[in-house]
Amino acid sequence: EIVLTQSPATLSLSPGERATLSCRASQSVSSYLAWYQQKPGQAPRLLMYDASNRATGIPARFSGSGSGTDFTLTISSLEPEDFAVYYCQQRNNWPLTFGGGTKVEIK
Amino acid sequence: QVHLVESGGGVVQPGRSLRLTCAASGFIFSSYGMHWVRQAPGKGLEWVAVIWYDRSNENYADSVKGRFTIARDNSKNTLYLQMNSLRAEDTAVYYCARERRTNMYYFDYWGQGTLVTVSS
Numbered sequence: 399e400i401v402l403t404q405s406p407a408t409l410s411l412s413p414g415e416r417a418t419l420s421c422r423a424s425q426s427v428s429s430y431l432a433w434y435q436q437k438p439g440q441a442p443r444l445l446m447y448d449a450s451n452r453a454t455g456i457p458a459r460f461s462g463s464g465s466g467t468d469f470t471l472t473i474s475s476l477e478p479e480d481f482a483v484y485y486c487q488q489r490n491n492w493p494l495t496f497g498g499g500t501k502v503e504i505k
Numbered sequence: 506q507v508h509l510v511e512s513g514g515g516v517v518q519p520g521r522s523l524r525l526t527c528a529a530s531g532f533i534f535s536s537y538g539m540h541w542v543r544q545a546p547g548k549g550l551e552w553v554a555v556i557w558y559d560r561s562n563e564n565y566a567d568s569v570k571g572r573f574t575i576a577r578d579n580s581k582n583t584l585y586l587q588m589n590s591l592r593a594e595d596t597a598v599y600y601c602a603r604e605r606r607t608n609m610y611y612f613d614y615w616g617q618g619t620l621v622t623v624s625s
Binding site for chain 1: 617
């Protein structure tokens with residue numbers, strides 16, 4: 399099973415600041431990685447797929463990069479609605495696995 | 506618009522069974538693989554199972570293999586999860602989720618989730 403490790407666990411930032419979230423895989427997942435955003439009491443929302451492609455309706459301030467084992471989700475300038483938990487997920491191998499999440503909180 | 510609605514959750518004793526249902530609308534259900542993903546209270550996401558769009562294949566997380574069965578009825582636009590021999594660690598919100606595209610195992614639409622609590 400591929401283990402995805404997200405860091406940091408919590409990111410404390412102010413609106414307008416840049417957020418950089420990391421996801422590291424225990425073995426290569428090629429570019430087959432997605433990012434999701436989840437707010438309290440809601441289902442996750444797909445942000446990025448195949449490492450760097452924005453899903454439908456996702457603002458341009460979200461971007462993704464990486465391949466192999468190291469991936470990054472960047473939010474260029476945090477909006478109030480961006481404070482949430484973010485998960486990465488790989489589809490390169492069964493079983494599909496998620497990272498443990500990074501909480502982006504208001505500083 | 507795409508709509509996924511789960512039902513069937515509740516409180517169940519360890520060792521008992523429960524069947525979850527996900528009603529789909531707003532898209533051609535028979536063209537998409539469908540998944541169950543769960544989230545224990547206060548924890549992260551865990552993928553549970555997938556069924557191919559045409560029911561030709563299924564796959565399961567090791568934690569549920571042999572106890573859970575995923576199924577679908579394309580004539581009713583409905584996805585199921587039969588959960589047997591339930592354990593306390595199966596307590597979670599269970600989401601049904603649609604694949605973004607055939608064999609592209611990302612989830613672009615999710616239901617609101619249904620809570621399963623396994624407790625004596």
